[in-house]
Amino acid sequence: MPPPGSQAVPGPDGPPPPSADPDVLAELRALRGTDFPTRRAQSAYLDWVFRRALADLPPSITVTWHRATATAVTGPADGPQHVHLAGRATPLTADLVVLAQGHLGAAPDAVHRGRAAFARRHGRFHLPPEFSADADLSALRPGEDVIVRGFGLAFVDLMALLTEGRGGTYRTGPGGVLTYLPSGREPVLHVGSRRGVPYHAKTGYRLQGPRPPLPRYFGPAAIGALLAGGRPLDLRRDVWPLMAKEIGFGHYHELFHAHPGRTALPWPEFLAAYDHLDWHSPAMAGLVGAAVPGPADRLDLASLDRPLDGLSFPAPEDFQDHLRDHITRDVTRRENPEFSADLGAFLALLSVYGQLPRLAAAGRLTARSAADDLDGWWHGFFSFLASGPPGFRLRQLLALSRAGTVRFAGASLQVGTDEATGTFTASSPTVPGHTTHATALIEAHLPRPSLSRTEDPLLRSLYRAGALTEEVIADPTRTHHSGLLAVSPGGHVIDPAAGGPHPRRLALGAPTSSRALAAFARPHTDAPAFRQNDAVARALLRTLGTAGAGPAPSPADGRPLQV
Structure with missing residues (x-):
């Protein structure tokens, strides 16, 4: 039986439909092998896979879904683990615990805290590294000059939110050329990065020859x-x-x-x-x-x-022309x-x-x-x-550039502050001698991994309790703190107190030292994240069959799997 306060998730009869949203269904039915689905289509697909997996489970396995945030894990290495949930007095008891939080936010580091302080002093806008779709951009004013550092997918999200998201539209003209029709509510984005160019567009075709036999030289x-x-x-x-x-x-x-x-x-x-x-x-x-x-x-x-x-x-202006030509090609x-x-x-x-x-x-x-x-x-x-955007996003970028809503700032972008004018500054050797002044600064990239600054309450509590550690790589010349959660090759959390892998706690995904990104994989590829998930699943079953956890459950014994 499920523990008190939990929610059992029964499997539906037969394979469920991937989505009830007619727009998502239409997109899924129209997808070709070379297409890259939208995030809402990916979400619908993953939801369908989850529900189908539940539907295929034998009756001897009970799955319980707790709609709560895990805040702590306690328990000895040789005994049951206790998972504490926000707002609940009684913790869950489990034989094993898997940490699978995905991409995590982090509090700003010293550099970004300094820029935030500058923004507060001068009444300016500053956005440190953050998940773009979750950011509050409402304070950015129409026509305001904004320096954006980062030209990857985080920038593409921000571009959409601050243009189409504010009422702008695109019109297709002769030859398929897009024109942007502003709403008048858009800021002006001055974007640059280390390379100074956007990520390469995704390919829109299949291989024309046989698939190359890989790996050949690096296997x-x-x-x-x-x-x-x-x-x-x-x-x-x-x-x-x-x-x-x-x-x-x-x-x-x-x-x-x-x-x-x-x-x-x-x-x-x-x-x-x-x-x-x-x-x-x-x-x-x-x-x-x-x-x-x-x-x-x-x-x-x-x-x-x-x-x-x-x-x-x-x-x-010479650089604007050059980069538009680069993106077009x-x-x-x-x-x-x-x-x-x-x-x-x-x-x-x-x-x-x-x-x-x-x-x-x-x-x-x-x-x-x-x-x-x-x-x-x-x-x-x-x-x-x-990991670049689909081609239509770069064609939109070209339209925004021609409309003056986006300005290209160059490579090796240097961002600073000017106390005299109370503005952020940006300069690049791509256009020597030119400096952009702006009243807003956006760091358009994800937060770097950091256990010491993580916003995840569970990892934060375990880290502060000394129950896990970050990966540290050291040699006689340097020590590298990666900010990643240290795990063994088998996925077990490294426990500093025990001096080795914790037998009952495992972790996988983006925050771990396995470096298997939790990204959406291409069809028919044995992606590293899938291989890591398989390895951790096998580790779970092996561990359940060893001392202390009892025998691994089988479909015949009827014992719920407490993970």
Whole structure:
């Protein structure tokens, strides 16, 4: 029987419909294999999967759903765990506890607290890193100049909220060109970032050739060889050449198989040479140059990563024109199956990403490389190439730029404050000598993980009680506090008091050191988050069958699974 105060969730008879909303149903029925569903469609799908999973459970398993916030977990490592819920005097008792809070907010750090104080002194608006859809933007005035630092998906959300969300509309003109019709309630967004360009658009086509056999150069065997070397690893020096070669393999496999007319060597001959060359070697550059005549068909990861490096413009308007052209070319390429090699590279990028958690969990990266390369550069590079908006959002961005509602501020954006004018400032080497002054500043990116500043009450209480710890990577030259919840390779929470994994507490998802992002996976991919969930489920069953937790329940014994 469910415990007092709980809510049993019965499964419906037969597979339930994915949504009762006719608009969502229409979208789901119209989806193609190359489409990226909206968030409301994803939510409807996940809800349907959850209800179907409940419907398929045998009668011997009871699922109880508690509509309350967990605030603490107590109990000895060798005994039952007690989960305390807000507003309830009696805690739940469980054999095992899994922490699966997802993406978490964090209180502002010292830098953002200082900017908030500046905003308060001068009556200005400041938004620290936050989940865009939840942010209160009502204080931003029509026509107000706003500096936005960040050009990823958080910016895209803010762009929609502050334009369409304030009554603006788009009109499609000749040739499909969008024009933005403002409502008059929009602020003016001055957006820049490290790269100074928006994330690459999502592809809108399927592979034209056979799927590349991945992994080839960066799989379990390659990682095993790296770990067997015995010395500390630097990601950019020791690992990236293999990662880049894998991404290149996906790109050229599709190019040679789908568009052979744009290549000058037979695929077997190219591959035989490619197999034996280092990614950064002059011989590799010579091979690609001889086999791929068109520069647009060659994979240049450095140029993809930093498209504005080495460029500067005499005036802001010159840069606006340049970036509009850059965005137009990107959207056009991502919608043209003639450039399906980009999708081959994307699939290889996903394969590379799926292999990295094992390397990270081994703890062999130097502290500097873990901080600057893995959690810094690589995470940003992957998101830039793989987690961009659909093409229609970038066409909307172009329309907003032409309307003057969005202004491009440049790369390596430097944000400051001016006490004399009481304004925030932004400058970039992309437009030397130009400074933007604004009365509002938005940090358009998610909060960095931080157990010490987490807004989650359960993790905060466990951290303050010394019942869990953040991941720390140290070497003789540096100590890196990642802010991630430290877990064992099997998903068990590292308990500082016990000096090792807690046998009855597990954690998974974005806040953990497993680094398996809790993102919506592409269909038919064994995404890292799925693999992590499977591993934790198996760990649960193994643990229930060991000492202290009693035998693992089976459909025949009728004992509720208390997790």
